[in-house]
Amino acid sequence: WNPLEAKLVERILRRAEETLEVSARVGVIAPYARQKDHIRKRVAPLVKDASKLEISLEDIDSIDSFQGGERDIIIISFTRSPKVEQCKKCGGNGEHKGTSCKQCAGTGKAWRGSRFSFLLDLKRLNVAFSRAKCMLILVGDVEALMNSQFSTVNHKGHEIIRRFNDYVQDRGKVLRVWEEGVHN
Numbered sequence: 266w267n268p269l270e271a272k273l274v275e276r277i278l279r280r281a282e283e284t285l286e287v288s289a290r291v292g293v294i295a296p297y298a299r300q301k302d303h304i305r306k307r308v309a310p311l312v313k314d315a316s317k318l319e320i321s322l323e324d325i326d327s328i329d330s331f332q333g334g335e336r337d338i339i340i341i342s343f344t345r346s347p348k349v350e351q352c353k354k355c356g357g358n359g360e361h362k363g364t365s366c367k368q369c370a371g372t373g374k375a376w377r378g379s380r381f382s383f384l385l386d387l388k389r390l391n392v393a394f395s396r397a398k399c400m401l402i403l404v405g406d407v408e409a410l411m412n413s414q415f416s417t418v419n420h421k422g423h424e425i426i427r428r429f430n431d432y433v434q435d436r437g438k439v440l441r442v443w444e445e446g447v448h449n
Contacts, residue, residue: 266297266299266300266302266303266344267300267303267342267344267345268303270300270342270343270344270404270405271300271303271304271307271342272307273342273404274293274304274307274308274340274342274404275304275307275308275311277340277402277404278291278293278308278311278315278318278320278340279311281317281318281338282311282315282316282317282318285317285318287317288316288317288318288319289317289318289319289336289337289338289399290319290320290324290336290337290338291318291319291320291324291336291337291338291339291340292320292324292325292326292331292334292336292338292339292340292396293308293320293324293325293326293339293340293341293342294326294327294328294331294339294340294341294342294393294396295325295326295327295341295342295344296327296328296343296344296389296393297344297345298327300342300344301325301326301327304325304342305322305325308325309322324336328389328392328393329389329392331392331393331396332392334396335396335397335398336396336397336398337397337398337399337400338397338399338400338401338402339393339396339397339400339401339402340402340403340404341393341394341401341402341403341404341405342404342405343403343404343405343406343410344405345405345406345409351373352366352369352372352373354366354369355369355373357373358373359371359372359373384410384422384423384425384426385422386422387421387422387425390422390425394425394429403429407426407430407439410423410426411423411426411427411430
């Protein structure tokens, strides 16, 4: 579970409740049960008192529970955010014995932590991305999500996240935690 992402989801919901001019059906998707439970606990008071957000605690659930359902707004909490460390094999310079380091793919950075296993299942990723009728909000570590090094295999899920990020950069808005001080 990721307490920062749960806090961000709560802030997004509070902001929506304050600024929406019409009511909207909202769903929150988390790929991990502990994250889902953590978000539910965090937003329970808001859900109870919401007047513009049509959301219940049952609308905060796993990807699979949204199969076949839609909401006006979907928020996805990707949850995992690995640590980036200097690659021990190449010493952080991206080279290993005169060639590009295969451990870090020449970046000098190595990802440590749990893998994004749900990115390997394109059907589940499609369900998550296609449930929103009006607005899709992704909350996660975009750098790690786009990096195929942080996977058990080089997989299309990372490419989908990268393309989505490019699309949003061109037509939407990417907000970094440090830009709004939401980490406090």
